[in-house]
Amino acid sequence: MRLLIVGTMEGPIAVAGKIAHQRGAKVSHIDTISGAMNVLRSGQGIDLVMVDVRCDVADLINQIKLERINVPTIACGIGNDADAAVRAIKAGAKEYIPLPPDAELIAAVLQAVTEESHNIIAGDPAMKAVIDMAEKVAPSAASVLITGESGTGKEVLARHIHRKSNRASGNFVAVNCAAIPDNLLESELFGHEKGAFTGAVARRLGKFEEANGGTLLLDEMSEMDMRLQAKLLRALQEREIDRVGGNQPIKVDVRIIATSNRNMEEEVRNKRFREDLYFRLNVMSIRIPTLRERPLDIKPLSEFFAGKFAEANGLSAKTISPEAMQALQSHHWRGNVRELENTMHRAVLMAPDSIIGPDAVVLTGQSLNNSVASGGMANTAQAIMNAGAPGGSLVGKTVADVERDLIIDTLQHCLGNRTHAATILGISIRTLRNKLKEYTDKGVNIPMPGETGRANIG
Ligand SMILES: Nc1ncnc2c1ncn2[C@@H]1O[C@H](COP(=O)(O)OP(=O)(O)OP(=O)(O)O)[C@@H](O)[C@H]1O
Ligand SMILES: [Mg+2]
Incomplete structure (x- = not known):
């Protein structure tokens, strides 16, 4: 993963570069937009451009487009300067990162841009x-x-x-x-x-x-x-x-x-x-x-992903319970290894302690033997997934209500950790932050990082 930082390399932006470097990115830096264009033309294989909003972001993105170069660009700037963020996104930036940088946010962005996994696991x-x-x-x-x-x-x-x-x-x-x-x-x-x-x-x-x-x-x-x-x-x-x-x-x-x-x-x-x-x-x-044709791969892959995501999220190692493994092994895996990987990522974040039980394993669609793969109503993850089921108790609520409850419940479950919550919800961190800001403006209590108490909705 090669990251190019555009702008004056000082203070918080230098810190962002350092974090990216620690997370395994090759980081290079250039002061000006014309310099950035030279780097992008020279075949160095830049995967991601991060540009300071004090540069002309629109000009940079426009030039990249005009020269038919295919590289995602994200913008960053000091604090939550809403105007600068909106301008950058309108100009075509994929994300806006407020500085000083949040190590987790940088890691999440790097991960979103490149799915870099080099190990190949096989048991079958x-x-x-x-x-x-x-x-x-x-x-x-x-x-x-x-x-x-x-x-x-x-x-x-x-x-x-x-x-x-x-x-x-x-x-x-x-x-x-x-x-x-x-x-x-x-x-x-x-x-x-x-x-x-x-x-x-x-x-x-x-x-x-x-x-x-x-x-x-x-x-x-x-x-x-x-x-x-x-x-x-x-x-x-x-x-x-x-x-x-x-x-x-x-x-x-x-x-x-x-x-x-x-x-x-x-x-x-x-x-x-x-x-x-x-x-x-x-x-x-x-x-x-397909993963269905190599069932003996499911166990080693699940264990590999459990370890990988525990480490990536700074959590201690988690073992998969026999019941959870049973559920994983009898699932149909239409999305193959990618689906298993995402399932394990969520499971690692949902599991409250060092054991990944069936509650943390959210499986959608049918399992191989046509039975519901895991737990009853105690299954938080499944309950969240099922919340939209027709005929449930949701009739009478607006979509906005249900969305808000889902977001806040998930955030609660993740002890206020925004990166984890966004992953589980399947939305970008930017979208999550915007939603939370909207709720705060309306006077809804939002769980803060590390908070365990119930949110006070309404
Ligand atoms: N044998 C494996 N060991 C470890 N991780 C794997 C393995 N196979 C797939 N993965 C992981 O699963 C995800 C999907 O793999 P990959 O991108 O190689 O699939 P693909 O066949 O190219 O998919 P697509 O057709 O959608 O492009 C990746 O995140 C990859 O790291
Ligand atoms: Mg592919």
């Missing part, structure tokens, strides 16, 4: 076989196509292949082809020359050049349009690329790993994906089984 023979195969192909330069349902761990496996390859000391660069609009993707992948389009005021290196000597992950590559597929094919065949607006091919030495959660053969049959490109990418093909 089906998954161990997949990892064996991946490690066998890792040292070669062959392209690899990884398929599998959403959340099965395609990116995790791609990183693992990179780590086990001779290119491990080079960069691992990931591009999500589905998340970037077609007209920006070309520039993102291949870079551009000055003057290639309005807004291209300088040369910019693309992801291929950034990944030179390393690995380029083309995530969800089945979503790429036909024209770009042709350009990509050329890059793979000739091992050279053309920057947009460039007239000099550039040699690149890049190992390609592509992922897709579609049936690629069907895409080819339906003429949505070039057959020649498919054969190029599919030198080696690995399908990751």
Whole structure:
């Protein structure tokens, strides 16, 4: 995770940088917007830009857009300066962080931007076989196509292949082809020359050049349009690329790993994906089984996530009770490992002591044996989840009432910890803070961090 701080590096913003560094981010800093643009063009792989509101945030975000660079920007400023925050968000900043920085908030923002997890956990023979195969192909330069349902761990496996390859000391660069609009993707992948389009005021290196000597992950590559597929094919065949607006091919030495959660053969049959490109990418093909097909992975994964999130939230280690494990093992896991990971994150935050019991495990949808996975009315988490069920006691309340009660109850449960509450509620910290401010303005008592007493609503 590479963070670029833009603005004068002093006082609270320097502290924010330090916190990010302690949380494992590589932090670089530049004073001016023009300097920031130079860094962003130079192929250093910045994942996140944090800009001081005293800089012209709108100008920076506008330039990033005009030059078709794909990087999230967050703004920060001293105190809760509402005007500055609103201006920054309107300009396109993803979040506003009030300074002096809250260590937890910085950690949450970094986590939201990059899901950085490098360990690959496996206990089931089906998954161990997949990892064996991946490690066998890792040292070669062959392209690899990884398929599998959403959340099965395609990116995790791609990183693992990179780590086990001779290119491990080079960069691992990931591009999500589905998340970037077609007209920006070309520039993102291949870079551009000055003057290639309005807004291209300088040369910019693309992801291929950034990944030179390393690995380029083309995530969800089945979503790429036909024209770009042709350009990509050329890059793979000739091992050279053309920057947009460039007239000099550039040699690149890049190992390609592509992922897709579609049936690629069907895409080819339906003429949505070039057959020649498919054969190029599919030198080696690995399908990751769904979590349902590898039940022996559930226990080690759950334990791994319990440990990871306890540590990330500064909590002492928690063990999973046999009943909770039983519930986890009989769930259907439509969202695969990602769903399990989120479930365990919530469970760690909900569990009141060192044991994660069934009460803390919130499962939605059906379990495998069609029975309700866990506890009765004593299950706080389940009760919160079920609060919106039709026919419940909520009829007669407004949506705003229910939302307020849910937010305050959750906050209460988390002893006033905003980061934890926002995670459980599935909303951003900014949204939570705005809601709380609204309630405070209306005279509602809000649980403060460390508070255990009941909130006084009304
Ligand atoms: N074997 C594993 N060990 C540890 N963590 C894993 C494993 N598999 C998946 N995860 C975690 O689950 C989440 C989803 O994994 P990943 O992003 O690799 O899935 P994906 O198949 O690329 O999903 P999508 O199709 O939605 O892009 C990540 O947070 C990842 O860290
Ligand atoms: Mg993915």
